[in-house]
Amino acid sequence: MKVVLASSSPRRFKLLSEEGFEFKVVPPEIDETKIGDELPEDYVCRLARSKAQAIDNGDSLVIGADTVVVLGDEFLNKPASKLEARVTLEKLSGQTHVVYTGLCLVCSNCGRTNVDYDKTTVHFNVLTNSAILEYIESGEPLDKAGAYGIQGMGAFLVNKIDGHLDTVIGFPMSLLRKMLEGHRECLKKV
Helix, strand or coil: CCCEEEEECHHHHHHHHHHCCCCCECCCCCCCCCCCCCCCCHHHHHHHHHHHHHCCCCEEEEEEEEEEEEEEEEECCCCHHHHHHHHHHHHCCCCCEEEEEEEEEEEECCCCCCEEEEEEEEECCCCCCCHHHHHHHHHHHHHHHHCCCCCCCHHHEEEEEECHHHHCCCCCCCHHHHHHHHHHHCCCCC
């Protein structure tokens, strides 16, 4: 049995590699449109499941993940442009938001699908216009939910967090370890 990461995220790749897993990366192609008044935890769990189930790799344990940044009731996904990144960062400036990351494990060996999520509250510093523009010019905000990377240059944006850093990065390792416990026998075949 092989482990497959259903994600193109370099941050998820790095965190799973640091955990000592040997795995293959297969980026899924799914529709990430929010459905109606979907709650953030339902949204990330649905997308994580869709990503994991979109991968057909025979004898494998597939890991899917998805992350969303939520400010009030507004979902702040990856910005489509520098302008959208600027608007997002201006909204987050001086505010508190919540990051939700959903995980899904689909195991072809035992036939089980497990889905769960973690959330972390993030308190942003008040940002100057020049700091926002300089950060956007770095290019870092353009491929991240909420237009920032807490593990990179964007660390200066954050005052503090309540929860797990890796949830904000997009791959809650403590949750993954807990979920993998139910697949211990399957993993022995990896």
